[in-house]
Each structure stands twice: as C-alpha cells, then as structure tokens.
Amino acid sequence: MSAKKAQRILKKDKPAWARTIVKRLREEYPDFECALTHRNAFELTVATILSAQCTDEMVNKVTPALFRKFPTPQALAKARTPTVEKLIHPTGFFRQKTKSLKGMAQKVSEDFGGEIPQTMAELLTLHGVARKTANVVLGVAYGRAEGVVVDTHVKRLSGRLGLTKQTDPKKIEQDLMKLVPGEDWIDWSHLQIWHGRKVCSARKPACDRCVLNDRCPSSTV
Ligand code: SF4
Known part of the structure; x- marks a missing residue:
C-alpha cells in the first residue's frame, strides 16, 4: 500500500488504526513489561524520575545500590545529598534528580504516610513528578489508567504512525487518549516503547521487518 493511500485511510479511521496497532504489537511482543526494575510503587517512582534523559538500562544499573541504602521514602528523605548524588551520578542531571528524589520522598513521608499516592492529582504534588511519571506509576504499580505515558519513544512513534501532528507531550497524550x-x-x-527500541528506532527505523509497515504512513517499504 502506498504511503498516500495509508494517509487517506488514517484520516478516515484513526481509532481503528490505533486498535490495529495494539493488536499487532501485542502479538509481536507477548511478554512485554515495564523495562524499569522495581519491587514496589516507591521504587518505580524513583526509577522513573531517574529515567529522564537516561536509558532504562543505566537506571537499572544504579538503582539496586540506591534501594539497598535507602529502601523507603523515609530513608531517602533523610539521606545525605552528596551520598545520593554519588549513587545516581551515572544517570545524568544528578544534582537536579537528587533534589527531586529527596523532595518527593519528604512529601510522601510527611503527607502520604510513606505510601506513594494513587491519584494523578496527588502524584502531581510530588517534587519531580510530572504527568509522564505519574502515568507510569498509576499504570504499572496500581493498574490505573488516568492517561497515556508519552516518553521519547511514544512521541516519535505517534508522529510516524500518523496518530498526531503535535510535538508537545501533553497534546500528544490528549490525541492518543x-x-x-x-x-x-x-x-x-x-x-x-518496545517497538521503538527493537524496530522503529530514532535513527534508523527497520521498516522492512515492521509488522505495521503495510499501513504506516512513514514506512519506507
Ligand atoms: S513502518 Fe517504519 S516508520 Fe512505520 S512504525 Fe514501522 S518501523 Fe516505524
């Protein structure tokens, strides 16, 4: 199918295209899971904050030592700033991220009884937590869908698949919802995210082995 024809179909029925994408990618990646290693909502919140401008692989390398030393929000809230900075240094932006982690942990300890809150409104009151992190925590830790996570992969693929023309993550999320x-x-x-990593990469999308290439408006095959 030509890209032009694919575009016409997309305009006519984007929701059906979105359903097709989900179906085909579920078949392609039956064992998909959250790529950030965590054992509870607190660890997931920390890992997601650290994942900004950093690969999940690198986050997974630094979090075991961090969680061993500071296993709870209360422990992290009281942590010495230089200690946290040193532990998370490889993830980049370590000073800002340390402030976010400690601020988040303090708020969770003081206002939420040491439990990561379960609503979007409450999560957004935590230091360093914006909609992306809140959506990850709600969806993965609590199984609650209040929105759609828009990270760099979702942003790139949403455009390539013809689902949005927006570039602002909040507007992309609105279109996807x-x-x-x-x-x-x-x-x-x-x-x-899985498809973005394995097939539709930023630099060189492998359209020839993509299960969406017959309808994707950006396909090169
Ligand atoms: S066909 Fe190409 S551009 Fe479209 S989703 Fe697949 S890899 Fe990405």
Missing part, C-alpha cells in the same frame, strides 16, 4: 481505547492506555505505552 481520543484514539486509543481506555483499556489499552497502559499497554499502549509499553508496546510503543
């Missing part, structure tokens, strides 16, 4: 069925919001982001 209109197109993707609510029950698929949590899986959607995981599937897009």
